[in-house]
Amino acid sequence: MADLLQLIISGIATGAIYALAALGFTLLWQASNTINFAQGEFVMIPAFLMLFFITTAGLPLWAAFLLTCIVAMLLLGLTFKRVIVDPLIRHGVIPLVIATLGLSIGVKQLVKAGVTAQALPFPNPFPDGLLALGDFKVSYADIGTLLLAGMIVIGLQTFLNRTVTGRAMQAVAQNTDAARVLGINVRRMVLYTFLINAVLAVVAALLVTPTYLAKFDMGDSIGLKAFYAAIIGGFNQTRGALLGGVLVGVLENLTGAYISPAYKEGVALLLFLVVIILRPEGLLGKAEERKV
């Protein structure tokens, strides 16, 4: 029983990281119909940036994290939106999907060819060791991940629901034209979404890289999981991404322990396929009307 509980808790911790990446994914979709196939690389780049600031500039991890947040907002938020999304969004979803696919390949190979093809170790933001409560043990890293991810999610939800800016962003997500008529600066709200996505990716990088290691293709796996999570939970619901992320993390852990480590991904993948086929709007999502 204690084993099962431990597996579930560490699954939720891993799932929380997927949820962060998935959250950014759904926010971009809601605000601007952007399906970002480079979401995994958006986690990989900050991992390398933080390592660069730590090793080359000799900064402590927290300072490297804050600095990377700023760089990421400029690079993965502002520049990504201006250079890639803005010119392409008029043409519809597909060209943008292809362009982000190109971005994913380009960035990955650039890091592989220009930086390193090897996996680099990354400092753990949390202390090593296990917290033991009788039979039940949980690692400090899992606790720290849950706390940090939980704080980010609650902070984001509060921002979206309680502040004027956050509510304006939701209005843009729900109905862009109506929001514009009401005098909301749509462009700015969409830009905020891109900045938030960049910061979420940096946090995900901080939490995931100590175990995944910094490698050019580390984004493949996390990008895919974020994608599953967003679809399972519901593409057009922020809460959906959270549920989806946690479900994927927990299912992975349980499958790995009880069914077969080789099929670790399998059950989450099956859930993903079942959701697409039986409930395409996702577990928590709302069905979208067909637009003529």
Next chain:
Amino acid sequence: MKSARIIGLVAALAVYAILPQFLKSYGVYLMTLLCVYLMAVFGLNLIVGYAGQMSIGQAAFYGIGAYIAGILMAKMGISFWIVLPLAAIICFVVGLALGFPALRVQHHYLAFATLGFNVLVFLVMRNEEALTGGTFGISNIPRPSLFGYSLDGALPFFYFSYASVILLALVLWWLLRSPWGRAFAALRDNPIRAESTGVNITAYTLLAFAIGAACAGIGGAYLAALVNFIEPGQFHLSVSLMMLLAVIVGGSGRFFGPVLGSVIVILLPEWLRFLQDWYLAIFGFALIVMMVFLPGGLLSIADRFKSAGGTK
């Protein structure tokens, strides 16, 4: 104009047929690989370019075809000529089974379903060692013979694959010219209007998807016979993405788009070996630039010039 085009096409086909005579075995191998790859990519163009659906799982069908050939030919000694139609039929049926539920609900969900399917197929190939050989793959897959004439050599197998891909292209071309094929264009350009004129969108799209999958299955069987060895890495999700990009780069919905795209994806990296990993880095960023300035693919340049000339 029309006849000039046909002459150009025949000349290009003839050059491609003669070229291997002057190449070493690796060059012949690459030219054969392009033919085999094209079978799958022609099929994908039917799905993406004509039926207007995103499929991110073409390599899964390519792999299913290859593993059917590998298992039946290498392990059980069954003839290529039985395996080939079997691979096509199984991929067609699996395509129907995957596409039917995915297309019934909402159209762009086919992209997501094929993505998941590809990852799942990859896991099965890697983990079911008893059947697929796991990461070790299946080796010693024999090459077929035709009317008692062995196709073991590099050149005979090249001509066999080359003739096959041309035949496949002709079938697809005929299909697209038929009234049945013309419904595709209507579908892609304005699905709602096509539906209102009596085209059953779901049935047509589903059929296109299944035929595209069958083409990949055929290509997979040829691939197994070409390289004699298959392993899961050849059918990873990233291979599907490259196939999709090959269609888009060349110009989706253009009959010869896949040819140009496949050359860029398969042959150019070999010629530009000195660039190593930089090739894909450049390719990735070039893709973004292309989507901004030339979203119709490289073959749409010609149209650009034509319309520019027409307005003068």
